[in-house]
Amino acid sequence: MEVHLSPEQSSRLVELARERGREPHLLAEEAITRYLEEEDRFVDAVKLGESQLERGEYLTHEEVGNRIQRMPKS
Numbered sequence: 001m002e003v004h005l006s007p008e009q010s011s012r013l014v015e016l017a018r019e020r021g022r023e024p025h026l027l028a029e030e031a032i033t034r035y036l037e038e039e040d041r042f043v044d045a046v047k048l049g050e051s052q053l054e055r056g057e058y059l060t061h062e063e064v065g066n067r068i069q070r071m072p073k074s
Helices: 007-020 024-054 061-070
Strands: none
């Protein structure tokens, strides 16, 4: 697989890798791994929310407003 970067992205990656004492391709692999992990967490959270909605486990707009009103002011 190839990933094509714009010249600006490539320059930023090379500079960041240099600052970190790492190879650019390793830094890119790490960034992609982190992105994929975060994307998995996001999809799991959405699925959890959808299943809670299906079970009727949610707050109405009014209930949220009431809870916010009861929160301590700083």
